Every structure is written in structure tokens, then in C-alpha cells.
Amino acid sequence: MSGINVSKDALQKVKIALNEYNTDLSGFSQKIDKATSEIAESAELEMKKINQQIEETKNKMLELKAVIKKHAEDIDRMTQEIKNAENGINNVQNQIDSLKQQIESLNRQIAEKEKLAAKLEAEGVDASSIKSEIHSLISKKHSLDSDVNRKQSEINQYHEKINDLRTKINESTHKRSQAEDELRSTEKLLDRLQNKYDRMKSAYELLKDNINNMSQVSKSFETRAVSKTESNLGNVDKCIVAIDDYLNQQLN
Numbered sequence: 001m002s003g004i005n006v007s008k009d010a011l012q013k014v015k016i017a018l019n020e021y022n023t024d025l026s027g028f029s030q031k032i033d034k035a036t037s038e039i040a041e042s043a044e045l046e047m048k049k050i051n052q053q054i055e056e057t058k059n060k061m062l063e064l065k066a067v068i069k070k071h072a073e074d075i076d077r078m079t080q081e082i083k084n085a086e087n088g089i090n091n092v093q094n095q096i097d098s099l100k101q102q103i104e105s106l107n108r109q110i111a112e113k114e115k116l117a118a119k120l121e122a123e124g125v126d127a128s129s130i131k132s133e134i135h136s137l138i139s140k141k142h143s144l145d146s147d148v149n150r151k152q153s154e155i156n157q158y159h160e161k162i163n164d165l166r167t168k169i170n171e172s173t174h175k176r177s178q179a180e181d182e183l184r185s186t187e188k189l190l191d192r193l194q195n196k197y198d199r200m201k202s203a204y205e206l207l208k209d210n211i212n213n214m215s216q217v218s219k220s221f222e223t224r225a226v227s228k229t230e231s232n233l234g235n236v237d238k239c240i241v242a243i244d245d246y247l248n249q250q251l252n
Contacts, residue, residue, distance in 0.1 A: 043200070043203075046200065047197065047200050047201065050193060050196055050197045050200060051197060053193050054190065054193045054194060054197060057186060057189055057190045057193060058190065060186050061183060061186050061187065061190065064179050064182055064183040064186060065183065067175075067176075067179045068176055068179045068180055068183065071172045071173070071175055071176035071179065072176060074168075074172050075169055075172050075173060075176070078165045078168055078169050078172070079169065081161075081165055082162050082165050082166065082169075085158045085161050085162050085165070086158075086162070088154075088158050089155050089158045089159070092151050092154050092155050092158070093155065095151055096148055096151045096152065096155075099144050099147050099148050099151065100148065102144055103141055103144045103145065103148070106137050106138075106140055106141040106144070107141065109137050110134055110137045110138060110141070113130055113133055113134045113137065114134060116130055117130040117131055117134065
């Protein structure tokens with residue numbers, strides 16, 4: 001009888017062990033799903049970060065292209081302004097040349113009038129009318145001299161403008177070159193980020209397939225294992241019931 005009791009106790013221990021095992025098995029697939037879901041979320045977060053960097057890099061490229069375009073437009077505009085200023089210099093210089101010719105003509109007329117006035121005075125003839133003409137010619141000459149000075153001042157202003165524009169063109173050219181260098185570096189960065197993202201995306205797609213397969217396998221394993229354990233528990237219960245029946249019969 002004592003041997004039967006030992007068998008019954010052993011079966012009880014087996015039953016407890018099987019219950020604990022069954023408890024551990026319950027939710028096994030959910031644990032797997034949770035773990036793999038965390039892995040997938042981590043991968044998605046990393047891809048999101050890379051994608052954000054890609055968008056930021058693209059925006060930076062657009063900004064740099066806008067800067068380069070602006071400098072190019074400024075350089076073209078200022079280059080045209082220099083050409084206009086140079087044309088202005090040529091036009092004003094032509095006006096100065098014309099004024100100087102008029103001044104030379106007046107100088108010749110004044111010299112001739114002065115020579116004539118001196119001759120008349122030497123002969124004792126009144127030369128006041130000649131001298132009046134000389135004063136008029138000198139007045140015209142002074143007026144033309146002032147015009148020449150004003151025109152020369154215009155040319156000087158044109159030269160100052162040209163020098164200022166050339167300085168600004170050099171500055172814009174330097175800044176455009178810097179922006180172009182930065183754009184090339186940014187384009188290379190974009191290529192690296194895009195390649196990294198594409199590789200991560202391919203790996204992520206493969207990961208998702210593996211996760212789906214693992215989920216299906218874990219669920220199938222859990223179902224079969226729990227079913228088997230429950231079957232074993234049923235068999236143990238039958239053994240315990242059989243032993244109980246046997247003991248009852250012995251007692252009666």
C-alpha cells in the first residue's frame with residue numbers, strides 16, 4: 001500500500017510540474033511577438049531618423065542652390081553694370097574731347113583777337129570792341145572748362161563705381177565658390193544617407209519576413225506544446241483516479 005501512495009505522490013508532483021510547464025508555455029508566442037515587435041520598432045525608429053536626415057539634407061541643398069543662383073544673378077547684374085559704366089565713361093570722354101576742341105578753337109580766336117587789339121592800339125585805333133569780344137570768348141572758355149571739370153568728375157564717379165562693383169563681384173564669386181563646395185559635400189552626404197537608408201530598408205523588409213515566420217512558428221509550437229501538455233495532464237489525472245479507485249477497493 002505504501003508503494004502505491006508513493007506512486008500517487010510522484011504522479012501529483014508530475015502533475016504540478018506539468019501545470020507549471022503549461023503555465024510557462026501559455027503566452028509564449030505573445031512574448032515572442034512582443035520581443036520581435038520591439039526589434040522592429042527600433043529598426044523603424046532608426047530608419048525614421050535617417051529619413052529625417054535625408055529630408056534635412058535635401059532642404060540644405062535647395063538652400064545652397066538658391067544661394068548659388070542668387071550670387072550668379074548678382075554677378076551677371078554687376079557685370080552688366082560695369083559694362084554700362086564703361087560705356088558711360090566712353091560717352092562722357094567723347095563729350096570731353098568735343099569740349100576740349102571747342103576750347104582750343106576759342107583759344108585760337110582769343111589769341112587772334114588779342115593780337116588784333118594790340119595792333120590797333122599800336123596804331124592809335126580804338127580797340128574796345130575787340131576787347132569786348134575777347135572777354136566774351138574768355139567767358140565762354142571758362143564755361144567750357146567748368147563743363148570739362150564736371151564731365152571729368154562724372155568719369156571719376158564711374159571709375160569708383162566700377163571698382164566698387166568689381167570688389168563686390170569678387171566677394172560674390174568667393175561666396176558662390178564656397179556654396180558650390182558645400183553643395184558638393186552635401187550631395188555626397190545625401191548619397192551616403194540614401195544608400196544607408198536603402199540598405200536599412202532592404203534589411204527591414206527581410207526582418208519583417210523573418211518576424212512573421214517566427215511569429216507563426218512560435219504560435220504553432222505553443223499550440224502543439226500546450227495541447228501535448230494538457231494531454232499528459234489528462235493521463236496523469238487518469239492514473240491518479242485509477243490509484244484512488246484501487247485504494248478504495250482495497251479498503252473495502
